[in-house]
Amino acid sequence: MENANDTTGINFILLGLFNHTQTHQFLFSIVLMTFLTSLMGNTFMILLIHVDPHLHTPMYFLLSQLSLMDMMLVLTIVPKMAVNYLMNTRSISPVGCGSQIFLLLTLGGGECFLLAVMAYDRYVAICHPLRYPILMNQKLCLHMTAGSWVLGGVDGLMQAGATLSFPYCHSREINHFFCEAPSLVRLACADTMIFEFFMYVCCILMLLIPLFLILASYSLILTAVLHMKSTATRKKAFATCSSHLAVVGLFYGTSIFIYMWPKSYHSVAYDKVVSAFYTVFTPMLNPLIYSVRNKEVDGALRK
Template sequence: MAWENQTLNSDFILLGIFDHSPFHTFLFTLVLAIFTVACVGNTVMVLLILLDAQLHMPMYFLLSQLSLMDLMLVCTTVPKMAVNFLSGRKSISLAGCGTQIFLSVSLIGAECFLLAAMAYDRYVAICHPLRYQVLMSQKLCAIMVASSWILGSIDGIIEVAVSLTFSYCRSREIAHFFCDVPALLTLSCTDTKTFERMIFVCCVIMLLFPVATITASYTCVLLAVTRMGSGEGRSKAFATCSSHLMVVGMYYGAAMFIYMRPTSERSPTWDKMVSAFYTILTPMLNPLIYSLRNREVSRAFMKVVGKVKCAL
């Protein structure tokens, strides 16, 4: 079997994004700064929502799961890239490559379904506010979150199991900064067309179906908001929904660009740039978007800061 011929000592080479020129060293430092902000921002969001009783609502529970997924995603790619850059070694073991594939694919898939669940939550809150506690119960919220994690993990298991059974007899240099399935498949000497079609079908399900749900939810929300008599209620609804739509647009646009194009049309440079956008930059932007545009989150943060000042 192909797997037997590829021992754990058969390392791949991650070509990465940066060389050691002064400009690339500056960019690497910038990525580390973004990584730090992403880790701190998402950790703070999770802790605020966990510790503040007033944020124990479905909307914020879903937001905490989004922050947790973003935190895990950025930690899947950047630390290994940083270690390789600083050490001068670019290798990654077969087991390490498989781990990156599983985590990245699982988290990307889980986030797709979670964003759809967040859109449904906003639809219920704005279009059916009097029935919100019934239509968006804690049980249903937990089921949606668990389903997002499970469906994402199933996709990750399938992709890592199949991709690592192919023979990689060509160059073992992956033109990427982490083990991404499309970049890995270009190195295979096995016919991967059937697997690529399967990935495309998975992407249709995991990207387009949630997008359809989000579109339908926000169409109803937009109609409901335009009918609101209260200017304050209208502005609050627009602020909440626009934050979510901003995240959806950035995330889905980048994911579709990466996973829904045939191998023949891929450019390693563009793939790396877009992948860096949704695996590094987006996890930093999400907590900033939601915290800066959400009064409850800002209030909870200021309350924690006040407690810390009093303790000092």
């Protein structure tokens, strides 16, 4: 039986990801375990980078910011989903819904640009190693990181504010397990065509501009690596970039599927599964990828 709050005309209703069958209870427990693992893994990565002097470099500072974004992302989505499921309630207030949209877009957009900054860092380290302390100094690193947060925050604030400004006078059932701007806009009883077009263009730009910068950085890195005469140097360069490329592949693979793939090619159920992957499972995999593939992190862990 649904909670009384679910029937109010004020709150929105999240239809959720799971029902209460045995299979779905098992899947929910997996998501909960993944959430806890992600939270512990990213927290530990931040603390490890903070306490180990050998990891006080731009590369690891950027990695700590990535872990912070991932940790905040799972905290934005999973606790509310878990409470609704365990308490057998589905409601979420407009403030809660707006907060989820704002944080999700801030963290998603910020991570896009942060991954581009990390690619630039690898480009400077491999292509201009002698000038690395100058080209990637602490001040520039802080400015680029702050820029990533600000650009994500501006996007999140605009879209969350615009989404909640529409009147919602009919169904308030959101067919998702968290508040997502496109799912919410479909419920508005007003003409949202211009906003949906703006939202689509904004998401594409937030994805494609950083992706272009990442591809440009790695094109220059590949050219430099191919001109290296030493096989050992080549292997070291590829090893340095492999972790970042794996994280980029995971992040952009799911994001492109959701925001750029034609809607006719995937259903709501598939959207939920892919959303669960990038909001829950990818944040867990990121610290694992960097700890397994990186000798310096591995050395710090052993110490």
